Amino acid sequence: METEFTDKEVINYGELFSWSQMSITNGIILMANSSHMRISNSRFIPRVDFSLYEKWCDDVNRILDIEMDGDDYCLSSSLEPFLGFPHFDLPWNAYLLESFLSLPKARFRVLPVDKENRLQYFFIVVRKDSKYFSYNELVADVLRKKAFAALSEVEMEDFLLDNGLGEGGVPTIIKKDPKFHFSDGRFAL
Incomplete structure (x- = not known):
């Protein structure tokens, strides 16, 4: 309804x-x-009507376990076209997945990426017990592990794409976050 x-x-x-x-x-x-x-x-x-779909939450958890296969995170768009997800009267998309991940039975949660950018809608999926609580924190940790000191905006975009952390462009929240020191088209890390 x-x-x-x-x-x-x-x-x-x-x-x-x-x-x-x-x-x-x-x-x-x-x-x-x-x-x-x-x-x-x-x-x-x-929400009351959506609770009828909660019975498929275990199936969604199982599929995400398989998709992530030991990884710390995955990009929501990497799950499209949602093959293997349970079939019912609602078509699968990122918004529906995000709603499933907000259910109490979900073993995964969402790290929003860039709510300011309405042209792209994607997010990062992490396990509920993940040490990451923000997209910026995850990106900073992956950059630290790769030992980057500075990146141009184009290099940052490539880094995000190559590491399954973005879909093109550098999200505004990364550019605005002081820990990434973005100025004159460069990130100093």
Whole structure:
């Protein structure tokens, strides 16, 4: 069951925040996420209805165990076209996977990558007991293990692609994070 929000509900919700600090789209998504699970770019279903799908959580855990095969993380888009995932009346996509990973029975969790970039939607999947709690922390650790001291923006983009940490471009959250010291098109690590 999908829920339609009236214009009045959206405006009333927006008055709790400053629309100048939050886009209307993000406001609607936040409002919907408070009581709904996101199952696609533009569809949400009530959390109560989504709980009917929780019975497939063990299957999703098993598939992710196989896909990760001892790795610390995987890029959500590397799982597409979601072969082997359970079949039911909802089509698999990154949003549905993210909703599954928010369930209590999930043995994995999501590290968001760049919510500011709406052209690409991807995230990193890690085990619930992972030592990583942010995308930036994971990238910094992988860079440290590879012993890089400095990278150009193009080299950083290639590094992210080669290590399954990105889909093209350097996410804004990496550029803005002071630990990556981004200036004049270079990262000093």
